[in-house]
Amino acid sequence: MAHAARRFLVPGLLTAVALGVPLAAYAANLSGAIFTTNSTGTVVNENTQYTAKTDVYLDGGPGPNAPASAAGLPAGDYYYQVTDPSGKDLLSTDNISCRKVHVNSAGVISQIYSGLNYSAVKGLWTGTACTHTSNTDTDHASAGAKTVQLYPFDDTPNLGGVYKVWLTPTSSYTGSTAGCSGKSTSACNNSGELYSSGNYHGFVSSQSKTDNFKVVYKGKTFTAPYVTVSKFHDANANGVQDSGESSVTGWAVDATDNLGVTNTLFTAATLTAYTAGAYSFTESTPAGTAQTVAYKDGAVQSSYPTASATVSVTIAGTSGETHSVVYGNVGLGSFDACKVFDRNGNGVQDADEALVEGWQFTLSGTTVLGGAVGSTQLTDASGCASWEDLLPGTYTVTEGTETSGEWTAIGATSSTQVITSTLSGSSMSGTAAAADYTNQRWLVADFGTKGYWHNQNGLAELTQDNIDAVNVLDPYSSSSDYSSSADEPFDGYLASGAAVCTETVGADCGTGQAEVSEFLTEDNGTGTHEEQLAQQLLAFIFNVQHRLDDGGAYVVVNGGLISADDLVADAIYIWNYGSDAEVVAMQELLESFNSSDAVSYVPVDPGTPAF
Known part of the structure; x- marks a missing residue:
C-alpha cells in the first residue's frame, strides 16, 4: 500500500x-x-x-x-x-x-x-x-x-x-x-x-x-528521547554537505531498537526511543553507490574509504534527549571501452561489424578527491573492457598498440570523459561513460595466376567443394564453345561423353581437376574476350577460396573497398551483359589480382590481437 x-x-x-x-x-x-x-x-x-x-x-x-x-x-x-x-x-x-x-x-x-x-x-x-x-x-x-x-x-x-x-x-x-x-x-x-x-x-x-x-496522559510531562536519521547527496565525496548538495528522501535505513526489533526507516526519519538502551542504525548500500561519511550528533564516526554503514546510539532515557545520525553517499560511475573491427573504415560500427575480444585498454585519471587511478584490461568476449564503481572525476581510456602491425586506427585512440554523481528521487548514480574505438585489420595474400591453378601445385589445392562452387555460376554452369578440349561444367567429361584428360601431373582423366586444367590452358589468343574473363575469374575465385578464406573479405578497387564476393558478382554480370570494353577492363582487373603476390585485404575474422 x-x-x-x-x-x-x-x-x-x-x-x-x-x-x-x-x-x-x-x-x-x-x-x-x-x-x-x-x-x-x-x-x-x-x-x-x-x-x-x-x-x-x-x-x-x-x-x-x-x-x-x-x-x-x-x-x-x-x-x-x-x-x-x-x-x-x-x-x-x-x-x-x-x-x-x-x-x-x-x-x-x-x-x-x-x-x-x-x-x-x-x-x-x-x-x-x-x-x-x-x-x-x-x-x-x-x-x-x-x-x-x-x-x-x-x-x-x-x-x-x-x-x-x-x-x-x-x-x-x-x-x-x-x-x-x-x-x-x-x-x-x-x-x-x-x-x-x-x-x-x-x-x-x-x-x-x-x-x-x-x-493523553495527565501525569508529569516527559519528553521522550528521539533520534533523527537523514541522508545527503555527497556529490564531491568530501564528507561534508556543501551548498547545493541535496538531502535525500526515501533512503532505507534499518533501525534496531533496544529490544532487538529491526525495522526499516526511510529518510528523513525520526525514531522516538521511549526506553533507554543501545540502538543501532544501518543504512542500505545499493550497488553503484559509496558511503562517504557517517555522523553521530555532529561528529564523524567513519569516512571514505572505510566508512561504516552502522552507527550505534546509546539512549540514556532522559526527558528531552535528542540525537542525530547523518549519512553521506555518492553515486559511482563506470567507463566502458569497446573495440570495433571497422572493416569498411568509416569510423563507426556498422551492423555487420563485430567487436574484438582481447584488445588492450588502459584507464587513467584523477578522482574528485585527488587520487590517481590507473588500470589496464583486455576486452572480454563482448568486445568491451569495463571499469565499475568509479568515484566522480576525470578519466581517460587509451587503447593499446597492437604488435603485429596488422591493425590501423581509424578514429581517436583515447577518450577523456568526466564522471559526476547525480541524484534522482531516492536513487544516486554516477555517469556511465562509454567510448568506441575503431580499427581496421589489413592482411596480405599471395595470389596465384591462372597458370598456377592449372599446374600440379594449384590442382593439388583444389577440392571437389571448390569445383562444385564454381559449377553453379553463369560462366561455368553450362557448356560453351570456347574449347574442344574442355567444356563446362567441370565434371571431367565433354558434352559428347568423352573423358577429359590432361598432361598435367595430378589430374587424372575424367576428373574435374583435369577439365579445370584444360580450361585454364586453352589458347585464347584468338578467343573471345568473354573466355579470357572467364579464365581470370576462375583463378580469382580459387584465390578467394584458398587465400582469403572468406568471400566477405574486402579488397581494394579504384581506391575503395569491395568484398571479393561482390567483385565476383560484378564480373559475372559483365560477362553476361557488359560491352567489350567492360569485359576487357574486368579481365585485366582480375588478372592484376591473380598476378600479385601481395594482395592487401581486410579479413572477415578479426583474429586475436597481440600485445
Missing part, C-alpha cells in the same frame, strides 16, 4: 523490510510497515496524542517516506498485541484469537478475524465471540485496506502515556493459542503470553514489527 505524500515518519515508528522471505521464516526483516492511525487511516501518528485508547487503530503497508516501489506486508495471517514501551508488560486484555488479521496480496490489512474471548461464568471459563472494530482505510480502499481498533488494552505504566503495538506472523507466534476451559481460578486470556528476554509474550523480537503511540 503506497501512502499519500502528506504522510511523514512518526516518532517511534519502526518497520522491518526484507524481500523474498517465506511466511514461515520472516526472521528479522519483513517488508512494509505497521503504524497507528485513526479509524479512517488518514493520520500517521505524527506525534499525535490520541485522546482516548479507543481512538487508536492499526494500519499496514509501505512505510512513510518509502518510495512508491516499496513493498507492503507479505501476504498471510498475523497476530498483534499492545504492551508498554519496554515490551515487558502485556496490556492487551482479550484472547490472542481476538487479535488476528489477514494481509492480502496488496500488502495491506484486509480482514479482521473473529475469535473467542473468555470470562468467568459461575466459576467456569466461558467463551464469547469477539471481533475488533474495523473500518475502511479511505486512502487505499481500492486495495482492500482496513484499519483495526487496538482496544481493549490496559493503561500503560509509562509516565509519558506511551504504548507499543506489535505485529508478528501467526507462524512465528510462540505463545499458546488454545482455548480456555475448566475453573476460572486458572489463567486464561493471557495464557502463554509471558515475557522473557527476546520473547515478548509470544512475539519474538527478531520476527516482529513494532510502532509506538501516545494516549
